Amino acid sequence: MSLKKKAAIVGVYEHPTRFAPSKTTYQIIAESAREALADAGLTIKDVDGLFNAGGGGLIGSLALADYLNLNPSYTDTTNYGGSSFVGHCAHAAAAIAAGLCNVALICYSATPVSTPMAGIGGGGGGGMVGDPSVPFEQPYGPTIINGYAMTAQLHMHEYGTTSEQLAEIAVTTRLHASLNPNAKYRDLITVEDVLKSRVISTPLHLLDCCVVSDGGGAVVMTSAERARDLRKKPIYVLGSGEAMRHAAAGHRDLLDIATNDSARQVYQRTGLTPKDIDMAMIYDSFTITVLMQLEALGFCKRGEGGAWVSGGRLRYDGEFPLNTDGGGLSSNHPGMRGIFLLIEATRQLRGEGGPRQAKKPLRTAIASGIGGILGYRHAAATVILSNE
Amino acid sequence: MAEEKDKKAYQKPLPSWDEESRPFWEATKRHELYVQRCRDCGFVQFQPRAVCVGCLSPNVQWVRSGGRGKIYTFTVTHQNPVRGFRESLPYVVAHVELEEGVKLLTNIVDCKPEEVKIGMPVEVVFADVTPEVTLVHFRPAR
Ligand SMILES: [Zn+2]
Numbered sequence: 143m144s145l146k147k148k149a150a151i152v153g154v155y156e157h158p159t160r161f162a163p164s165k166t167t168y169q170i171i172a173e174s175a176r177e178a179l180a181d182a183g184l185t186i187k188d189v190d191g192l193f194n195a196g197g198g199g200l201i202g203s204l205a206l207a208d209y210l211n212l213n214p215s216y217t218d219t220t221n222y223g224g225s226s227f228v229g230h231c232a233h234a235a236a237a238i239a240a241g242l243c244n245v246a247l248i249c250y251s252a253t254p255v256s257t258p259m260a261g262i263g264g265g266g267g268g269g270m271v272g273d274p275s276v277p278f279e280q281p282y283g284p285t286i287i288n289g290y291a292m293t294a295q296l297h298m299h300e301y302g303t304t305s306e307q308l309a310e311i312a313v314t315t316r317l318h319a320s321l322n323p324n325a326k327y328r329d330l331i332t333v334e335d336v337l338k339s340r341v342i343s344t345p346l347h348l349l350d351c352c353v354v355s356d357g358g359g360a361v362v363m364t365s366a367e368r369a370r371d372l373r374k375k376p377i378y379v380l381g382s383g384e385a386m387r388h389a390a391a392g393h394r395d396l397l398d399i400a401t402n403d404s405a406r407q408v409y410q411r412t413g414l415t416p417k418d419i420d421m422a423m424i425y426d427s428f429t430i431t432v433l434m435q436l437e438a439l440g441f442c443k444r445g446e447g448g449a450w451v452s453g454g455r456l457r458y459d460g461e462f463p464l465n466t467d468g469g470g471l472s473s474n475h476p477g478m479r480g481i482f483l484l485i486e487a488t489r490q491l492r493g494e495g496g497p498r499q500a501k502k503p504l505r506t507a508i509a510s511g512i513g514g515i516l517g518y519r520h521a522a523a524t525v526i527l528s529n530e
Numbered sequence: 531m532a533e534e535k536d537k538k539a540y541q542k543p544l545p546s547w548d549e550e551s552r553p554f555w556e557a558t559k560r561h562e563l564y565v566q567r568c569r570d571c572g573f574v575q576f577q578p579r580a581v582c583v584g585c586l587s588p589n590v591q592w593v594r595s596g597g598r599g600k601i602y603t604f605t606v607t608h609q610n611p612v613r614g615f616r617e618s619l620p621y622v623v624a625h626v627e628l629e630e631g632v633k634l635l636t637n638i639v640d641c642k643p644e645e646v647k648i649g650m651p652v653e654v655v656f657a658d659v660t661p662e663v664t665l666v667h668f669r670p671a672r
Contacts, residue, residue, distance in 0.1 A: 274550070274551075274577065274579075275577060277545030277546055277547060277551060277577075278545070278551075278576075278577045278634065278635060279635045280543045280545070281542060281543055281544060281545050281659075281665050282623055282635050282636055282637050282665070283542070283607060283610055283612070283615045283618075283621055283623055283637065284623060284635065285607060285609070285610050285612075287607075287609070288605045288607045288610075288623050291605035291607075292603045292604060292605045292623065292624070292625060293603070295603050295604060295605055295648065296602070296603040296648065299603070299648045340608070341606075341608050342608055342609045343605045343606065343607045343608060343609065344605050344606040344608075345605075346605075389576075389577075389633075391573070391575040391576065391577075391579075391583045391584075391632075392565070392574065392575050392576035392577075392631075392632025392633055392634065393631075393632065393633070394625070394633055396602075396603060396625075517603075517625075
């Protein structure tokens with residue numbers, strides 16, 4: 143059974159907060175749900191599917207249902223890191239297509255700035271205390287960043303990718319953030335600024351890394367049929383893909399990222415090719431995360447991402463707009479920002495991007511995330527969305 | 531006495547072990563490095579498990595590694611707020627590929643961080659960090 147145009151995103155809301163010392167994560171979710179449902183023209187009484195990733199304040203689906211006074215007939219707490227919400231979009235489309243729920247609420251909040259360490263795992267290498275891999279990694283000082291850094295180092299070694307090329311991604315993303323009044327950092331930066339920022343873990347600099355912010359958001363989905371009568375133009379799910387990579391029992395290949403599989407699935411399931419995609423929302427935990435996903439998604443060949451991202455191609459007014467909200471690199475990153483990929487892709491496909499709206503006409507967008515940690519273990523989730 | 535001092539001084543996280551991994555850590559205490567090979571399908575695996583994850587056979591055999599390999603990839607870590615590591619900055623984290631064919635995470639020691647390169651031949655060096663725990667580090671091959 144194909145999921146093509148069976149379900150649609152009908153309401154979205156990105157909470158504007160980047161620092162919320164006076165709010166609980168539950169409150170941020172409730173506020174986001176209220177606005178996303180209003181965006182759709184629905185109410186909380188319509189929601190019978192609840193999708194969240196736990197974590198980020200240790201919100202389990204039962205505790206969240208309790209707080210929101212929901213009695214969902216279908217819940218999914220898939221958590222494989224920041225890409226989980228892209229997976230939730232796929233799972234919600236499947237559940238809606240199968241008749242297991244009618245109105246799905248995907249939601250997220252975390253407040254790591256105002257509540258340091260909230261929702262942060264203990265393993266360092268993307269593992270939690272008690273995971274079997276942790277005793278073989280944690281004694282050696284893994285960090286989130288050094289996992290990505292080792293992957294970047296290998297990509298540079300194999301393909302000649304440069305720090306300047308990675309910096310292009312951060313520079314473009316900051317340009318987009320400068321057009322987003324809610325973005326955490328809005329002052330323009332240059333390639334030189336990125337290269338002059340301090341090295342966190344070779345070869346990644348401070349400005350190759352995502353920001354840390356508080357935040358949250360919500361996405362409402364329903365069947366294509368019901369979507370037609372709602373407030374906004376439906377943004378259809380055309381298809382999805384999900385995959386994982388890890389130590390492979392000692393046989394890992396860091397250049398073969400999970401997105402290679404999720405991309406193959408999503409193109410096979412939709413019948414589309416990279417040429418059919420008009421813009422991309424790509425999880426930008428680090429600059430290297432974007433570069434390698436763009437290659438895996440087939441927008442350029444593996445190893446050629448460095449040259450491909452250069453020259454302004456990824457700007458909102460360029461030929462392939464990317465991360466038009468300013469991304470995790472400049473706008474917001476409460477720890478797992480996959481939900482914002484769905485939200486901004488929807489806004490762009492609706493033409494609601496305001497000053498950062500893509501200049502080219504848009505019919506399709508790809509949202510693709512890497513959760514967990516490149517270099518240790520990670521999960522990819524990819525969806526293709528369309529406004530027609 | 532040096533051990534007592536080290537025990538007090540050592541602040542980095544230590545591995546915990548269970549019945550699946552105990553032989554590995556008992557071996558490192560003897561300054562021996564082991565991987566596993568499946569007697570049924572030949573799959574070589576790391577980290578150690580009670581079953582082969584190539585075929586789920588219980589017939590996994592401990593195989594002593596020669597302790598030689600090369601650096602698959604690495605990074606010089608300049609920021610880590612975790613106690614023990616923040617005092618050791620910058621330090622090198624690497625995936626090392628053993629000659630037995632499996633990769634493991636480790637630290638590269640006994641050389642300057644800027645000398646570390648992908649593909650560099652390395653050899654195991656056992657770090658007795660506490661009286662109970664010996665970690666597996668690597669250094670440039672001599
Ligand atoms: Zn086997």
